[in-house]
Amino acid sequence: MNEEFENRLRRAMRPVNPPEGFAERVLRGLPERAAPANVVPLNIVRKVAPVSAWRRFSAPAALAASLLIAVFAGQHVATRQAEREEQAGLAASRELMQALRVTSQKLDLAFEAVQHPAPQPAAEEENRS
Amino acid sequence: MDSAQADTPSLLARARRGDQAAFAALIRMHQASVFSIGYRMLNRRDAAEDLAQDVFLQLYRKLDDIESVEHMGFWLRRVASNLAIDWLRRASWTRGAPLEEGVEIAAPQPDEDPLMDRELLRLLGELAPAARAVMVLRYQEDRDVAEIAATLDMPVNTVKSHIKRSLTAMRGKMIGAQLVTAEELP
Numbered sequence: 001m002n003e004e005f006e007n008r009l010r011r012a013m014r015p016v017n018p019p020e021g022f023a024e025r026v027l028r029g030l031p032e033r034a035a036p037a038n039v040v041p042l043n044i045v046r047k048v049a050p051v052s053a054w055r056r057f058s059a060p061a062a063l064a065a066s067l068l069i070a071v072f073a074g075q076h077v078a079t080r081q082a083e084r085e086e087q088a089g090l091a092a093s094r095e096l097m098q099a100l101r102v103t104s105q106k107l108d109l110a111f112e113a114v115q116h117p118a119p120q121p122a123a124e125e126e127n128r129s
Numbered sequence: 130m131d132s133a134q135a136d137t138p139s140l141l142a143r144a145r146r147g148d149q150a151a152f153a154a155l156i157r158m159h160q161a162s163v164f165s166i167g168y169r170m171l172n173r174r175d176a177a178e179d180l181a182q183d184v185f186l187q188l189y190r191k192l193d194d195i196e197s198v199e200h201m202g203f204w205l206r207r208v209a210s211n212l213a214i215d216w217l218r219r220a221s222w223t224r225g226a227p228l229e230e231g232v233e234i235a236a237p238q239p240d241e242d243p244l245m246d247r248e249l250l251r252l253l254g255e256l257a258p259a260a261r262a263v264m265v266l267r268y269q270e271d272r273d274v275a276e277i278a279a280t281l282d283m284p285v286n287t288v289k290s291h292i293k294r295s296l297t298a299m300r301g302k303m304i305g306a307q308l309v310t311a312e313e314l315p
Contacts, residue, residue, distance in 0.1 A: 005300060006268065012246035013253070013269040018164035018178055023156040026185045027149055 137198040145192045152192075156185055159202065162270060163209045169265045170213035172254045180216065184209045206270060207280045210262045214281075217258040248306060252299045259283070263291040 137158065143151035163184050167177035187208055188201070195201045253264060259281065266277045274292075278285045 002296075005296065008242075008245065009249055009264070009268040009299075010271070012249040013165075013169060013265065015161040015165040015269060016168060017161045018181055019174070022160055022164070022178065022181070023153045026156055026182050027153055029182060029186060030149070030152075030189055031186075 137201075141192070141195065141198065141201065144189075152189060155188075155201070159205050160185075162202075163205050165269055166206065166209040166265055167213055169250070169253060169269055170210070170258070170261055171216060172250075176216070180209065180212055184212060203276070203280065206266065206272070210266060210280060214258040214262055217261075245303075248303065249299065252302050256295055256298075260291045260295050263288055264295050267292055 137155070140151045140154050144155055160181065164177055164181040167180035167184075168174060171177055171180065184205060188195070188205065191204070195204060253261060256264065262281055263277055263283075266272045266280060267274075272280070274285055274288050277283070278288045281288070
């Protein structure tokens with residue numbers, strides 16, 4: 001019945017061999033196989049000397065120190081520059097005030113001269129007469 | 130298990146190291162299965178041989194990934210079946226093609242019927258690629274439903290459905306051709 005039909009299928013579908021020399025033809029088409037990597041047993045791996053903490057951290061520490069020095073130096077130069085500019089500004093201000101004072105004094109003298117002119121000399125009177 | 134099969138793990142190890150004689154032994158061990166999957170699926174000996182060569186070349190490249198003898202058998206069936214399905218879907222020339230002439234047929238056993246076998250194989254060739262692969266794995270390779278599902282990345286129920294529908298269709302056509310009686314219907 002059902003099983004019989006399935007058995008008929010199994011018989012009809014028995015595996016068949018490929019033509020003679022199939023394996024050899026496959027082998028001829030094989031690419032070169034990469035040689036397996038040489039694996040070194042762990043027990044003969046040469047021990048690498050441990051790297052000291054100084055050697056391990058010296059480069060980063062030097063880099064960090066350089067950066068800090070650069071930052072502080074830059075800050076110091078900027079402060080000095082600001083101080084110099086402030087001093088120069090104060091000096092200029094002082095000079096300006098001095099100049100204004102001198103000018104003011106001159107103006108006072110000129111005003112005084114206009115308001116109270118000096119009397120005419122006597123010789124000049126005599127020549128008129 | 131014969132001596133060659135018992136020695137398969139060492140053959141596998143030697144083949145991985147590049148021993149071509151060991152790889153040839155592995156090919157001979159599995160060539161009938163791989164070639165027959167291609168032959169039942171594609172219905173052409175030349176195409177089946179091309180497919181089998183392709184499968185073994187892929188195996189050679191993937192030897193390092195093969196974990197065991199059982200895994201190798203599963204891997205070969207999986208690659209051969211899926212490659213054959215791809216070829217069938219890409220090439221319309223094989224669809225419904227008659228069984229190739231000149232196929233060597235062994236002398237029939239007393240309980241065999243060469244005409245019936247030929248008709249069954251012709252009907253197998255009329256099935257859709259996925260259904261055909263299911264039938265080949267079930268009745269040629271004698272694999273159970275779960276393994277067929279894993280091989281073809283298919284749900285188990287789909288595999289069962291393919292088997293049932295294919296058997297019904299094939300029996301129906303055999304009855305139509307008066308090669309089996311209606312009593313053989315389920």
